[in-house]
Amino acid sequence: MNVPAVMLLIHLTHIHLKALETSWVEGGVRCPLGQFPCGNTSECLPQVLQCNGHKDCPNGADERQCGDNIGWADLFARTLQKTNPVDQYFLNECLLQEFPESCDCIQTDVECVEVSLQDVPSLSPNVTWLSLRSNEIRVLSDFVFSEYSALERLFLQNNSLHFISKHAFSSLHNLKRLFLSENLISFLSPGVFGDLNQLEWLMLDHNPLSSLSQDTFTGLQSLMYLSMVNTSLQQLPHPSFCQHMPALDWLDLEGNQIQTLNYSILKTCSKLEVLLLIDNRIRTIPENTFQSLWKLAELDLSRNRIRELPKNTFKSLSKSLLKLNISHNPLLRIHPSHFHHLTHLQSLALEGIEIADIQTKVFLPMKNLSHIYFKKFQYCSYAPHVRSCKPNTDGISSFEDLLANMVLRVSVWVMALITCFGNLFVIGMRSLIRAENNLHAACIKVLCCADCLMGVYLFFVGVSDVKFRGQYNRNALLWMESAECRTIGFLAMLSSEVSVLLLTYLTLEKFLVIVFPFRNLRPGKFQTGKNC
Ligand SMILES: *[C@@H]1O[C@H](CO)[C@@H](O)[C@H](O)[C@H]1NC(C)=O
Ligand SMILES: *[C@@H]1O[C@H](CO)[C@@H](O)[C@H](O)[C@H]1NC(C)=O
Ligand SMILES: *[C@@H]1O[C@H](CO)[C@@H](O)[C@H](O)[C@H]1NC(C)=O
Ligand SMILES: *[C@@H]1O[C@H](CO)[C@@H](O)[C@H](O)[C@H]1NC(C)=O
Ligand SMILES: *[C@@H]1O[C@H](CO)[C@@H](O)[C@H](O)[C@H]1NC(C)=O
Ligand SMILES: *[C@@H]1O[C@H](CO)[C@@H](O)[C@H](O)[C@H]1NC(C)=O
Ligand SMILES: *[C@@H]1O[C@H](CO)[C@@H](O)[C@H](O)[C@H]1NC(C)=O
Secondary structure, three states: OOHHHHHHHHHHHHHHHHHOOOEEEEOOEEEEOOEEEOOOOOOEEEHHHOOOOOOOOOOOHHHOOOOOOOOHHHHHHHHHHHHOOOOOOOOOOEOOOOOOOOOEEEEOEEEOOOOOOOOOOOOOOOOOEEEOOOOOOOEEOOOOOOOOOOOOEEEOOOOOOOEEOOOOOOOOOOOOEEEOOOOOOOOOOOOOOOOOOOOOEEEOOOOOOOOOOHHHHOOOOOOOEEEOOOOOOOOOOOOOOOOOOOOOOEEEOOOOOOOEOOHHHHOOOOOOOEEEOOOOOOOEOOOOOOOOOOOOOEEEOOOOOOOEOOOOOOHHHOOOOOEEEOOOOOOOOOOHHHHOOOOOOOEEEOOOOOOOOOOHHHHOOOOOOOEEEOOOHHHHHHOOOOOEEEOOOOOOOHHHHOOOOHHHHHHHHHHHHHHHHHHHHHHHHHHHOOOOOHHHHHHHHHHHHHHHHHHHHHHHHHHHHHHOOOOHHHHHHHHHHOHHHHHHHHHHHHHHHHHHHHHHHHHHHHHHHHHOOOOOOOOOHHHHHHHO
């Protein structure tokens, strides 16, 4: 149990909280920094009660607008709205002359789901929507769709596709969305998508692709959304990934084995708005990597192996980035200038990252930040201007700030008791036994008293721990400001200073006695020493 450390912590927290007591204005309502108004009322509630799943404002405003839809969720909703006009005709009639019996047909849409098809069935040429999901198709041979040039959406997920011939998709000039997820595709010939000039979505998730060349994507000049989750990719095609996909807006590469990312790979991806690289093996990110991505709004680098980030990595994204996730990386250090430029950022996730030298100035430049995610609850107090900070108190005894665990809590009480009773006992015994050296006896009594004060201090720390358990943060400011806190702080300080001084005095005296034994020989000296 390190008494001075606990003391120091209390005082540092105290100083820190004091420093944050500047005013905070939002929507005309004045709240102290670290607090946020209850909707349009003048009531203020601390950060920790915002979005904690419990209504604390009388009007419940603290639980409103808590969802973090920043980034792709928002963009996706907008994209869908744009490209998905509500169908005006509720016509269930089939407009095709020919389609397999096992399939369903509505207007020009054909659905053949889980019907054990082994080949692409023959259909009328004006089919626009074809789902062959969950069948047993193994091979797509050349020109297999060449008659269906009216096709706009083609679903081939969850088949056993392992070979796609180079001209399989030829003449699908109107295709907008192509789903090839959950197959066994390990190779895509260069130019296989060459005719898909209108393609906007391409889903290749869960295929054992492992490698790709830049020419695989030739012809995809309208592609906006490319999803390659869990495709065992070791490397992004280089020298430049988006060379044939100039409109690429959204790239999902979650769950691959990508190790390098650099400027030249992303150079041509200047339209990119969402880049997801979750769960890869990226170790380093050169400073200029994102320099060409001037539209990037969401960047997710979580669950990689990044140990160090150059200071200006995100600098070029300062005008665009709204959401950044670098959680679960073994980052050694978070430098203030990492986020310095990200003034538009609204959501920042730093889960699972130990921030040794956390400072308020790291987060303050991000004025528009509304969601922040940390490893520890206690970091939240360093971002008091952010409304929603996770984790909040739920499930955590928040006094853990001071008494981090059970061992610490128990030791506070044990030490308090031992210190108090031990010292009282010594004082009592000393008073009973006739002292031979009065000065010395007095010294030791004072020393005991001082020590006793430390016991009292610990006792109070323990009591306030129990008192504020589970809601420490709510009371932290009040407690730090209170007279009791200051008084016991003073007692602790007094105790240690008196102890140090007295011990110095006693040690010095003893030293002199040993060095000059005869000059200072007095009866009783060594006897006294035994009791010390
Ligand atoms: C707050 O807003 C609600 C509706 O959003 C309104 O009914 C109410 O009058 C407002 N209260 C004040 C004090 O402006
Ligand atoms: C489908 O194509 C056939 C001939 O190719 C044509 O007669 C028919 O009108 C078309 N139907 C629709 C709904 O376009
Ligand atoms: C994949 O297809 C099989 C049948 O072919 C089906 O049993 C299974 O549920 C499908 N899986 C998914 C995720 O659709
Ligand atoms: C990744 O894809 C492979 C097939 O390529 C599949 O066996 C595996 O279950 C997938 N993993 C996850 C986490 O989806
Ligand atoms: C970028 O990464 C690729 C793939 O690892 C590598 O071949 C290329 O040399 C790198 N470029 C630079 C400028 O480091
Ligand atoms: C950040 O990434 C982690 C790990 O991939 C994920 O669990 C978390 O939900 C992400 N946070 C946000 C805000 O997207
Ligand atoms: C912060 O958000 C507000 C409202 O959403 C917006 O008007 C303002 O421009 C943003 N500021 C910055 C620096 O992004």
